[in-house]
Amino acid sequence: MxxxxxxxxxxxxxxxxxxxxxGVLLLNLLLVGCVPKGDRSPSWMIYPLQxxxxxxxxxxxxxxxxxxxxxxxxxxxxxxxxxxPRWVVDxxxxxxxxxxxxxxxxxxxxxxxxxxxxxxxxxxxxRQELEALCRARxxxxxxxxxxxxxxxxxxTVDTFPLVEEQDLLAAPAEVRAQEEELMRGSTP
Numbered sequence: 001m002x003x004x005x006x007x008x009x010x011x012x013x014x015x016x017x018x019x020x021x022x023g024v025l026l027l028n029l030l031l032v033g034c035v036p037k038g039d040r041s042p043s044w045m046i047y048p049l050q051x052x053x054x055x056x057x058x059x060x061x062x063x064x065x066x067x068x069x070x071x072x073x074x075x076x077x078x079x080x081x082x083x084x085p086r087w088v089v090d091x092x093x094x095x096x097x098x099x100x101x102x103x104x105x106x107x108x109x110x111x112x113x114x115x116x117x118x119x120x121x122x123x124x125x126x127r128q129e130l131e132a133l134c135r136a137r138x139x140x141x142x143x144x145x146x147x148x149x150x151x152x153x154x155x156t157v158d159t160f161p162l163v164e165e166q167d168l169l170a171a172p173a174e175v176r177a178q179e180e181e182l183m184r185g186s187t188p
Contacts, residue, residue: 040064046125055133061097068094070104083134083141117148
């Protein structure tokens with residue numbers, strides 16, 4: 001099809017091309033109009049996409065035009081002897097995933113996350129990257145794979161210890177008064 005459009009563009013008389021603003025403009029317009037839109041399905045490319053350190057991110061191109069998910073990979077080393085995945089179910093949106101400079105920003109949906117991690121090829125890549133991340137973060141710990149959540153009911157929320165009153169800082173005026181008292185008491 002593009003070859004036919006090129007022949008049509010070049011078969012026009014030179015004066016016709018010049019009257020429309022130049023031959024290059026007409027040729028570009030004809031070629032752009034004749035190029036097929038291409039495949040509108042996702043490429044499902046999967047590759048490591050680093051966030052802060054190697055193996056802490058995975059790109060999954062799950063939409064047409066290079067859009068997808070940037071899965072943030074974390075480890076659970078709460079038990080010093082075991083390192084396992086800590087699932088972050090709110091992925092970043094991947095842009096230019098099929099290009100040479102992919103990047104992420106904003107949030108993608110959890111639905112997309114669940115659909116992506118249900119695929120065997122994505123789970124294989126996740127397992128490989130998370131195991132390497134565990135080796136880097138806790139080299140002496142044993143690697144233990146846990147399956148990713150595949151639906152909202154599978155998501156568990158990590159609980160962290162509560163901040164107690166004794167962990168909080170005192171009021172600045174109170175700290176200043178204590179400092180002044182110490183200074184007066186230590187001065188000869």
